[in-house]
Amino acid sequence: MPRVSLFIPCFVDQLFPETGKATVELLRRAGCEVSYNPEQTCCGQPAFNSGFHHETRQLATKFLRLFADSEFVVAPSASCVAMVRTHFGDLGLEPQMQMEWENQRNRVYELSEFLVDVLGVLPETGSFPYRVAYHSSCHGLRELEIHAQPMRLLHSVRDIDICELQDRNACCGFGGTFASKFSSLSAAIGEDKLDAISRSGADVVTATDDSCLMHIQGLAKRRGLPIRSMHYARILIGEKLA
């Protein structure tokens, strides 16, 4: 039985626990033993993307220590996985930590990557009778080359109607701290994404990253659009729309 250590990013922990729960459910259905270490917090991505490498280094070190003995580390967030797998290497870690990172980085997976590429298992999925648009989150798409995996999983859901977005690989404009540093610009980019989602006729927009979805959902609510956003893990288990 593959032993999976969950990495539930801080904002998923606090804002989107349903995504974490769905992740646990899917991993168990796929035959994994799932553990969660509550000492974990944040991988440091926001500080890193703001240019604060010293502060990030502390968080990266903490992360690498926490997951040192894990067989697999799985997270429902592509950008956090990209942070660990790629950018920890840019931090100038202590030599011992650098070695730990080199050893650990290839055991850290985004959920769909882990299910499809590593386990090669399509867990039992539920029914989701809605029209769903999939947004390719940039870090997943370009840093981890994730697109086919979540699509394959989504296609296994009963009653789902998956629609294609125009300019589907275009950024939603979230960009982490960019969303507040260049707020109106981030929103303008997001409005174009929202237009594409509207045109698609989707009830629900989904992605590998709740961060993109939080931005898109916030814009949609502000505009009074009925579009709902949901991490794909929640769709896979057939969560009911509230």
Added chain:
Amino acid sequence: MNKHTSPRNLKQSIRSSLKNRSQKPLPSKVNTGRAVHARDLRASEWPDFDQRRSDITQKRQAAIDYLDELHARLRSKWLENGIVVHDALDAAEAREIITGLLRDRGIIEVLKSKSMLSEEIEINSHLEATGISPLETDLGEYIVQLRNEAPSHITMPAMHLFRQDVGKLFAERLGVPYTETPAELTAHARKVLRQRFLSARAGMIGVNFAVAETGHLATVTNEGNGRMVSTLPPLVIALMGWERVTETLQDLGELWQILARSATGQRATSYLSLLQGPAKSSGRPNEVHLVVVDNGRKAIHRNHETREVLRCIRCGACLNVCPVYQQVGGHPYGGTYPGPIGSVLTPLLNNPKEAPDHPFASSLCGACEEICPVSIPLPRLLLMGRKQGVESRPPLSPERVVWSTFQSVMTGRKKYEAATRLARLVQKTLPEKLLPIPGWTDHRDAPQLAAKPFRDWFREEHEEGES
């Protein structure tokens, strides 16, 4: 938009650009969209595109790594070919050299083919100040010159306009009847420029690449204007960035193709002009001067973290796919080079303090790196620019306090849990309207903290399982 706005207030100029835009669809979005579509079509014609891209990347990197050797070979070729070489340390030196060449010969007008380097050294305004008129002969550059604007794109200077805008401009400035037919507009410009080509005493060209094995100066154009200004006048001044060197004519051919495909989606541009030197007998030009400009490039070259950016062949593809550029176009960036490549180059070529916001003006989506024909890791370079920007700030800047607090809270589980409990309490007590999140709630509704975080759920679930 005035010419050469300062890059210093990027945040503000982006904000006002977004506020003041009235046109929909946005020219920047429509025109970049067309360019990307054309580029994708041409890329798909090469089944081995990835291999070619990686070959070109390696060749370009090799040229950058051996720049000193290649320059040594070039110098002897240039000498042999009769080209007079001037080295300019910075923009001021370059301007002085060029102005001197023209003034000494009593020349009062110079015809230019497109050169971003000439924008970088701000030659036009300085020539004008000394009584010499520069005339842009690339159609896009001619248009922005008539509008008294800076080019808004590296390869499509009038990218921020629709043809209707050009029609109005020509009617007003050239006194021709209004038309929005591109062929007619081009014919109007051609009529004006043709007379000037024939009487010009000096031409100025930008060099896309200098070829080390032969000493050729290669200029890529679509309108033949580069060839006109480098063959009709007696004096030709060529401007070249220090890093724009390639080893062989064969390499040049490959670079030319990938440049054309990436920039405009053409298989090849209409013209590739090779200037070897002054005419041998009585032809023209009888004088060729080359100004090789450093202006910060050698410093970029010395730093191994930044060196890769010198591979850039200035195709502008990264601008076309950039969600930021698509929204605001090139002008708000200030400086010479907009888009992702500009956000990397502007702080490097100037003092980082002159362009503090540039590395941050990106969602780091990575579309730029994906399309770059020479695989420049632009997101990584932007991240490096952010780090350098932070390091150049005072140690107790408010932002540092924020991030060191963040780090401290996130390093300890107890602090993290206490902080999130507090946030939950605040959320429960205060109505949403009283709780604006700076930079978030001005455009979007705020997400709500869940009643119970994942960690509590997992613990309870686990405990139930145990009992």
